Amino acid sequence: MSYHSHILNSSSHSHIIGRTDPITGDSVKENDRVVFCTVCKSCFLEDSWVYMNERHCEQNQTLDTIPALASRLVSKKIKDELITELKHGGVVLQAVLVTLVVSFLVSLSALQQTVYQGDTEAIGAFSILISACLGFIVGVITANDSFDELMGLTKNNVRLFTNRIEIGKESFVWSDIEQIKYQREMYVSESTKVKQNFSHIPFLLIYFNNDSVLKKNLATKSHSKTEKLLMGLEKISYFKNVSFYSENPQELKVMHNIKRNSKGKIEVGKPKKLLNY
Template identity: 40%
Template sequence: MSYHSHTLNSVSHTHIIGRTDPITGDTIKENDSIVFCLVCQSCFLEESWNYMNNRHCEQIQTLNFVPLPPPQLIAKKKEQKLIAELKDSMINPLPALILPFVFGFISYYIAESDKSGAVLIGTTIGLCLGVFIGWLSKTQVIKEFTGHKSTSFSIYESYMEIENVKFYWNEIEQINFKRTMLVEFDDRYGTKKASSHYPSLEIYLNNGEFLERELPTTNYPKIKPFLFGLAWASQFTSIFFYTEHEKEYGLVQSFDRNYKGTIKIGVPTQLAYNPEEN
C-alpha cells in the first residue's frame, strides 16, 4: 500500500468524525479508515481514495498522521475605557478631633510636672499625630468604622458605575444633573454672598426604577471633567442639565452646540458664583 490509512476512534478523532466524504457524500464515522491528501489535507474514505486511483491534487502522497483540530480563538475581554470619574475623598472629621483631645489631656498632666518637657513632647505628639491622622483618614477601614460611605461616580464606554454598581447605557432612560445656589443678602452693606448646594445626579432606568445620589463635592473645577463625561454619554441616553452656577451654566450651554447626543438644558431661576468655592 503506497498511502497512509488511519482508523478513527472516538477519543482522539472527534474533530474528524462527522465530516462528509467528498466523493460518496457519506458521513465519516468511528472505525472508518480514512486517507488525507498531503497537499490540501482533505479527508477521504479509503474506498474513495482507491476510486480516485490514489491520487489527489495531481499527486499521490498522503499524510502519515491525523491532523490536529485547529486551535480555538478565545476573544480577550475588552478593557473598558474610563471616560470620566468623580470620587469622594472626604471623611467624617469627628474621629480626627477625638485623638488630639485625648492627647491634650495627657500633655496637660505632663505640663504640671515639667513645662519645658511638655512643650517639646506636645509639639512632637502634634506633628506625629497630624501625619498619622492624615494617613489614617484615607484608609477604607476608618471610613467604614466612622460610618462614612465612600461615593464614586465613573463613566465607562459601556456603562456608568455608581458605588460599584454598573448601569449599562441601554438600561438608562435619562440622567439628570442638578445644582442649585443659595444667595444670601446682607441688608446692612447691600452685598450678597452665594454658596452652592451639593449637586445631585438622578438616574431614571427603563424598568421604571429611579435613584438619586449627591455628588461628593461642590467644587466646579473638580466636577467639570465629569460634566464632559455626561455630555459624551448623551450619544447613548438622554442627559438633562440644570445648574444655577454661573460658570457651569455657560459650560453646559456649549455642550448643546458641540455634542450631537440628546442634551436638554433647564433655564435657571438665578445665576450666581462664589469664587471662594472654586
C-alpha cells in the same frame, strides 16, 4: 386641588424615602405627602409644591402615580474602564484639622516639660517626631476607602465607567438607562440682614428604559469636583442622552462650553434663575 399628591409608605416606596426636598433640604420620610413634577420627576413635599405656586420646570403638571424602581435594576458588578469619579472631599480636611490639634497638644505638653526640666532640644525633637507619626497615621486611616465607608461617606460617591454608573454600593449598566441628568439649583437666604446666595446639593436624575427614575444627591457642592463629573458625562453622551441644568452662571458657562466642544448628545436646560455664590 389641581395636582396629584401621594402618601409614602416604607413597604412600597423605599426608593423614594430618603430623598431630599429641593426646596427645604429636608429628607422625605414615611407618611409624608409628596408631589412629583411630570418633567424632571423631582419629588417635593406637598408644602414645597404649594410654596412654588404649584409649578416646576415651567409647568404645573404632576405625576398621578409614584415612579417605580423596577426590581430588575439591581447591582451589576462589571469590570470595565473608569472614566471619572466624584468622591466625598471632607475627610482630608478633617484629617488635617485632627493632626493640627494633636500636634498642638503634643507641643504644649513638650513646652511644659521644657519649663520644668529644661531639656529643650530633646523635648522639642520628641514632640516633632510624635506629631509627624500621628499625622502619618491619621492620614493613612482617613485615606482608606474602608474608613470612608465606615463613616457613611461613600453612599453618594459617583463613579462613571464605560458601560455602567456606580453610586455608592449600587451599580447600573448603561444599557438599562435612557438618559442621565445633572442638576444644580440655587436659593437666596434671607436669614441675615444681607441676602446671600447658596447652592442646594447637586444631584443626578437617572431615567431608565422602563420609565422609572432614580434621584441621587452628589457628595459635594464643589465646582472643581462637579466639573470633572460633567466632563465625564460628556464622554457618556456619545452613546447616551445627557442633560445639564444649573442656576449658577459660572457652572452654566462651563456646561455650554462642554456642549459646544462635544459631538455627543448633550442638552443644556434654560435656568429659571441665575445666582452667583
